[in-house]
Structure formats: C-alpha cells, structure tokens
Amino acid sequence: MVSLAEVAKRAGVGTGTASRALSGRGSVDEATRQRVLVAAEELRYRGNAAARALRERRSRMVGLLLPDLDNEFYTAAAEVLQSEVAAAGYQLIVAQTSTRLGDERRAWESMLRSGVDGVVHVPVDPSAPVPTELPVVQLNRRSDDGEIPAVLTNDAEGVEQLTRLVLEAGHRDIALLVGSLEYSTSRERLEGFRRAIRAAGIREVPIVDPPPGARARVVHADLSIEAGIAAFALLEGDAPTAVLALNSRLLLGVLASCQRRGLRVPEDVSIAGMGDPVWYAVWSPAITTFSPPLAEMGRRAGREILALIEHGDDRDAMTPPVRLAGELIIRDSIVSR
C-alpha cells in the first residue's frame, strides 16, 4: 500500500503539503499541487481509509440494518439508498437483524463497533432501545420511541383506500391478512382497514365461529407463504369474498390456497395486495395493490442520514416522521359482487 509519505517524497514536498494538495483543503501553490497530483497518479496512491478515519474521527460509512436481505421490499429501497450514499462518497455497510432471535441487538453491536457515521434502520423489535450515540434514521417502520427520525409511507391511508375499493365493489365479507401488531406498519394498516369498514357499517368479528352476514375478519400472520396458507386455512369452509393480503408472500400463500381448493380469483375470491413486486402486474388476474414508493423512501432515508451526519444534530428539523405517499394501483384482482 503506497502511503502519503511516499507521494510526498516523490513530489519533493512534505506530507502536510501533499495532504493539502490532494484534499483541496488549505492553500497550495498551483505548480506544487500539480507535482503532487502527478506523483500520486504515478504511484497509484489511494490513501488509507483507516488512518483517515482515525484522524478525522469519522469513517464515511453508513450502516443499513434490515431484517432480511432477500426481500424485494427492503432491497428496492436499499438499492437507491446505496447509490445515494455512494454518490456522497460514503460506503454502505449492511447487516441483517432477524435471521435468528436476538440478532437485532447483536447486529447493532457490530454496527457500532464498525464505526459507521450513521445508521438507517428498519426496526424489528419496536420496543428495543435504539442507540443514541450516533445519527439514526428509521425506514418503513418505527420504534416505539417516537423521537427517532423516520421515513415512512402512509400505510393507514393506503390500506383505507384499498379497503374502500373492496367495499365499493360490493364485498361484505372481508378478511385482512396482516403482520404482527408489534410492527408499527401493521398497526397503522389495521387502523386504516378499521376506519374503512366502520365507515361502511361493517363489524369486525372473531375468527373462530364468526357470525354470518356482513363482517370483517382480521388474521395476523408471519410474512411467509406458509403463514399465508395457514392464515387462509383459518377461514376454512367459510371463505370471505375478498382478502386483503398486505405482504407479497402472504398473498402468494392465499393464491396457493385458492388454487388448491379450486377457488377462482377473482370470481370466487377477490384479492388486494401491498407493495408491487414485478410479478403482480403480470399475474392473471393482475393484482390490485397499494404500493409504497420504496425507491423514493430509500433516497430520502439516504439524504436524511447524510444530512444528520454532516450538519450535526438538527434532527429537530425532521421529527415528526416523513411520510411519502404510496400509490393505489387498480388492476384486475377485485371484482364486483
């Protein structure tokens, strides 16, 4: 590894001058600067990130803490986030929180040890404390601690709209498949759902022995195909005419269940989704869905964390959370009754 001292020697200057010439900070005679630049070029000088980080007390690295790298919902945001921070000269360090239980704490620890300047965080356990010693921006979901800056979408309104769409199509026997209430997103989505059904005068009924008639059932499930199948099985023999499955894997589970039982979509069961993985639009029927602006959210989270890092703690400028509106995409999976 070629060091600054070697560049300086070759250019016939001191390390201080070489440093200033390369960084552009402080004044250097133009001729001298050129000599240094040439020497650096010839030696293929790249600098030593660790030394710089040690001296400057900042690493120019941003951490991304997410539940799961293999999830189009997060990676759609991560892609843009990476570009955003890279454009500002930062590296992105990625760690996953939920491969095993207790991993969120562990992931935070290793993030902190790595010396990142700030972290973009998709929380899993909303009650877990979030480190206060460095800038943090939460993405998509938020912790119970409402003081942390966050970039979210309008989950409640989105699901409310989606539900209204179903109601307006004449459905009166509706099921909602949603994640654990632990998540702020699930709570907000449920809230949106309830607003819509209440406004339509429909009551929420228990899953076991539900009374007949106009009704809404809510099932909480893990976000997997299997959980979607299991959740739909709970409605067994008394299937709703419309299902809102607020996660692509849950939705896939519902789709699989319908196939197995010979229920046609959307003729027998209308379906609405959340997010917009590429296959939604091509499925037959194409899936009607509420789609958060994931790319925009990733970009915004990147900008916010960079701003927090570079302009220090004007976090007041950002709380309360940024809400970026999602899009209601009406396709063919909801049919009128």
Added chain:
Amino acid sequence: MVSLAEVAKRAGVGTGTASRALSGRGSVDEATRQRVLVAAEELRYRGNAAARALRERRSRMVGLLLPDLDNEFYTAAAEVLQSEVAAAGYQLIVAQTSTRLGDERRAWESMLRSGVDGVVHVPVDPSAPVPTELPVVQLNRRSDDGEIPAVLTNDAEGVEQLTRLVLEAGHRDIALLVGSLEYSTSRERLEGFRRAIRAAGIREVPIVDPPPGARARVVHADLSIEAGIAAFALLEGDAPTAVLALNSRLLLGVLASCQRRGLRVPEDVSIAGMGDPVWYAVWSPAITTFSPPLAEMGRRAGREILALIEHGDDRDAMTPPVRLAGELIIRDSIVSR
C-alpha cells in the same frame, strides 16, 4: 467514544495489558484480566475499528460488488454471504456496479479505497481487469481472466437438461431467450442448449425469416420484462411451441406477451425458466425451471473469501472454479406435443 486507555486506567493497568486481556492474545494474570473485563463492561468499551485496522493492517471488512441490489438472484446469495462473513466477525460492504455505465470501474475504486480485506465480485464486464492486490472471489459469473477463483453453478448442464426436457416433451420449434454473450453464464447456457438440440438433430436457425420445420431460435436480450416482451415480439407471428427464458424478468416478459396475444401457457406455448423466485411455484401453470443453489453459492463464496483473507494466497487450492450443482425443478409449464 471510550478508549482503551480509559479502560486501562480504570482497571489500574497499562494499555498493553488491557489490550491483551481484551483480545486474549498474550498472557495476562487471571485476576488482572477480570479487572479489565469488568472495567470495559462498566465503560461500555467498544474499541475503535479504525485504529485497530490501521495498526493491524486489515479492516475485517469484506466487499460485495454486484450489478444490482434489487434482484432476487443476487440477494438470495447476498443474504447468506452476509451471515457467513458476519459470523466470522467481518462487516459486509456493498456496492453496485451497473446502475450507470462505467460504474464497475468506479465501484472497484471506491471498494479499494475503503480498505476491505477481500471482495466477492459478480462481474459485469468480463473483459475488465480485476485488481490483483487483494483476494477476490467471483460469484455466479466469471471474468475472462480464468485465474480468479470463482463460485459458479453448472449452467451448461442445467440448461442442457432443461432443453432435453422440452425435447422429450416432443417440441421441435424451440426458442431460447438468454442474456448477452458477454456474460460467461450466457455463453455456458447457450452451449448447454446447443448440445441438447444437436443431440436431438435440431438445427439452429436465424431469427429473421426462419425456415419452417424442426428448428431452434436464439434471442439475446437484456434482463428485463420489456426486453422479454421485445424478444418475444421478434418471434412474432411464427411463435415457437416452447420457450426457454433464462431469467425471471425475461420470463415475465414472455408471460405478459402470451397474455396479450391470447396464447395459452402451456397449451399453446410451453415455458421453462431459470432460477426460482417464490412466485414460480404458485403461478399457473407452475414454472418448470433450473434453479442454481444460490444460498449455497453465497455461503461458499463467503467461506472462500474468508479463507483467502486469513490463510493468505493458497488460491491455487481453489482454482479451477467451484461448481455447485443446481436443481431441475419439474412443474407444469411444459406440456407434451
């Protein structure tokens, strides 16, 4: 940030002893070690990664250079790779190569500047030189430079099997949709395809004005839905009875095209895919596909890069490339003629 010196002071020892107590290297009296451990705990000592990296001349960071974070094909491997290196105490730094042209070079530069100890690389431009100053393991594809260790799947055999499946179903008018020949994967897949059709006595014909009869057509396309639609359009009016679309987005494009033109799958057009995104199994018809062991590949790439980093340059031990066999998953999208 609490430093080692502070821990040492609190424990009443020198920094050297504190360092040895914490790292476990070198001998320390058990009682002293306990004092240090307690002091570190009380002070919530985390250490300074930059200082350690500077001193030890290694950062305990691994880079991952991939075309695109928003692609289930890579992220399926990335997820496992991240866990693997994290378990060994390494951080994963991610950079994307193909958001804009020339980005691969740029991404490499910033990787190198960041001081990672090694890089797992999914090459985009196979002719671009790969840095030799640090360990590199290529994943899924390889550069023209055959000396670089790589973790691949058996693309050629896989596609050959897939093609045979189609042939055995009686198809004699087949199209292959595959990526640019630039990619080693595409070349290998094409080779597998050709082996199979040759063995069956079927000739490859040009896309424009193809002669009728038993024939195979090959279309190269970008890996997007739109490109899939465009590629299928090239076969316009003279559609094959079976299509191998060797990428999930290309396949989605074919599916979309078939829908628009009222072609039924698989009755009118049989389809075979590559990879295994979650929706393949639930689609109707469920997609028959050749699925590389992405998780296993990610794990292996992680192990190889760690081995290269920690046991130095016994790269000879690994070249030639590791091939992990994929799985032929027979479902319902290919029908007999």
Added chain:
DNA sequence: TTGAAAGCGCTACCAG
C-alpha cells in the same frame, strides 16, 4: 506477567 513506548498513515496546527 507487566508497563512503556514505537509506530501504523493521516490531518491539522504552528512556526517559518
């Protein structure tokens, strides 16, 4: 077993 001290490569300060 232990403490003192050198030095990793860099930036920023200070004197010239």
Added chain:
DNA sequence: CTGGTAGCGCTTTCAA
C-alpha cells in the same frame, strides 16, 4: 505557501 510535528487509538515488541 510550506515543512515539521503532534497525536488520533490500537497492537506489539521489548525490558524489566
């Protein structure tokens, strides 16, 4: 404008 130098926090000799 420039070179010398201190010092960021750590690990690793080296003597004691």
